[in-house]
Amino acid sequence: MSSVSPSFFGAVNYTLPDAIFELTKTYNADPVAHKVNLGQGTYKDGNGILGFCPLASIISDTGYGLDLWQKFCCSPGRSSALHIVGTMLKEALGRDTTVYITKPSWSNHRKVFESIGFSVREFNYSSSAGVDMQSLIQTLDEAAPKSIFVFHASAHNPSGWDCRADQWKQIGAIVKERQLFPLFDAAYLGLTSGDYDHDAMGLYGMNMIMVLFFVRHVLTRVEFSSLARMIRVEISNPPAFGARVVVAILEDEELYAQWRKDLVMMSSRIAEMGRELYQGLTELGTPGDWKRIIEQKGMFCILGLTPNHVQHLQKEYHIYMAESSRVSIAGINGSNVRYVAECINETLKR
Structure with a gap:
């Protein structure tokens, strides 16, 4: 059996893994039940189930x-x-x-x-x-x-x-x-x-x-x-x-109308979760200006946390987000929004 000489690939440099993929990998391996994934940019419904379809x-x-x-x-x-x-x-x-x-x-x-x-x-x-x-x-x-x-x-x-x-x-x-x-x-x-x-x-x-x-x-x-x-x-x-x-x-009027309604439902849920997170942080007196959460549009928001804050949230509270503190609001739902707000508040006040 012939083998390929290692020298053929000697000039190939190691490429660091994609940060978001690695974050999701770590999240999936976390056995804690109350973990929260705010890193992956996919739509989820109120139960945290993947529901975003390419039709959007x-x-x-x-x-x-x-x-x-x-x-x-x-x-x-x-x-x-x-x-x-x-x-x-x-x-x-x-x-x-x-x-x-x-x-x-x-x-x-x-x-x-x-x-x-x-x-x-x-x-x-x-x-x-x-x-x-x-x-x-x-x-x-x-x-x-x-x-x-x-x-x-x-x-x-x-x-x-x-x-x-x-x-x-x-x-x-x-x-x-x-x-x-x-x-x-x-x-x-x-x-x-x-x-x-x-x-x-x-x-x-x-x-x-x-x-x-x-x-x-x-x-x-x-x-x-x-x-x-x-x-x-x-x-x-x-x-x-x-x-x-x-x-x-597109060719079915009823399905097309339902798709349009689904867009409203999904975007409304994301906006509502943003408002609830903003309200929770405000009620807790969390240091910082959190208006960006309700002013920024769509699925993503940069919270303005430091990398140390992000690491602390992941290590101590099992809340996962990008190092830049970019979060996917779709990862928040009615059962974890208060928990996320409290953990951010405790992290910033510690």
Whole structure:
């Protein structure tokens, strides 16, 4: 039996495990019954059961119309969609093109685009008070034409701060004027406010590509043929089951109406849990300003805790969250919200 020489892979460096995956792994191994997982960005119902379906990310005929979207391609998931689109953009715009991502941002944004060979830069996107428009506009003004800007359509991950309609309009005008390329990661449309159209406001008026479980863009025949070739190379044929589920729901008036109601239900539950956590911390007199919990939108919120606080909560109280204190509000429910508030309060007052 032949063996592969270790020297063939001597230049391969060790890559640290994904922080959120490792946090979930540690949480799953924790035998304590009252443990709380606030790290994983998946929707759960009031009983802590995984209930968020990819249907909350579909593109449907809601306001801007399916007639606008001439072509669409499916991918197995969000990261593969980003990689396929990034590969196409690198071929179209050149390897010297810079990709700009928000700071903070979803960790895979940098990893995916750097793996393709792009230079990735960050720009300050948010502070404790909201979107840092001054930094955003300055970066747009200074970026070279054809630069790619990765925007979060709604429920910015991880900050929870979203642009207002007037701010999106201002961004769109600069993008057009300076010939920049906007790439929207739209994983939470409808889950932020309960209204799919409202959450998609940033997409209006921009020539862009939208990335989620589907990729859609008004493409020429040549552009689409290139995209199809790349998909064939990377994934050959994407799984059809999810697409069939989507079609079945969109074509059935009753199922479509139920999906819209479910979006309202899910977004309302997340907002209610945020209000209850805010109320609990306020009633306990917990040090700090907790208004961000009810001001930030969507599933995620950065609490403003230090890494030491985060480690203490995990070790002493079995409450798990990212080191940045980014939490998934969907991990809170009626049975643990008071416990979470009390543990945060005790940690900050100790």
